[in-house]
Amino acid sequence: MTQTTIPARHGIATPLKAGQTIKVINTHGTQVIDTWAFELLPSSTSKISTQLSMQHTRATLCRTIPKPGDSLYNNKRQPVLTLTEDTTSGHHDTLIAACDAERYTELAGEDGKGHRNCADNLIEGLTALGIEPPQFTPSPLNLFMNIPIRADDQTSLSFEKPTSKEGEYVCLRAEVDCIVAFSACPQDILDINCGKPVDAHFEIF
Ligand SMILES: [Zn+2]
Structure with a gap:
């Protein structure tokens, strides 16, 4: 099976046909992968019609993190992807x-200027396919990102290291023809990528 690299600190996008599955592999176990999906307008190769929406997905699932068997919904409340397999502990x-x-x-002042970032990586991935990026960055599905909600007040969040291990993966099946975009998050100030952004990979079958 052909593996495609999601290069450390960069973005990449790929078309996915309805019925195809994309396997997102956390090759080193330590990398967060911001994930988006878009449908295109009928007969258009460049104009987006809908986007995967985390707020609509949470409202439909009544949970904050999808599990195997759960679909992921767009801003029209239609299923775009289904999480079919997850070998991680589900964080x-x-x-x-x-x-x-x-x-x-915000995090580093002047030193943070020019830092690579996931919002620009989304633009990088989509424009490489000739697709016009959305005006605002949709809230991503942050695969492998470990943001526990504190048990004491059930409202506080913290940014932690991933719990995934080398080679663990998530499979997403397309329910419709769509464009899936990834960013290997370049965050190296907080702990979320263990301080060292690295490559990850995907396969389509
Ligand atoms: Zn990021």
């Missing part, structure tokens, strides 16, 4: 915005 995130230029300035 992913749907709450945290993609990192962006402003986030690195």
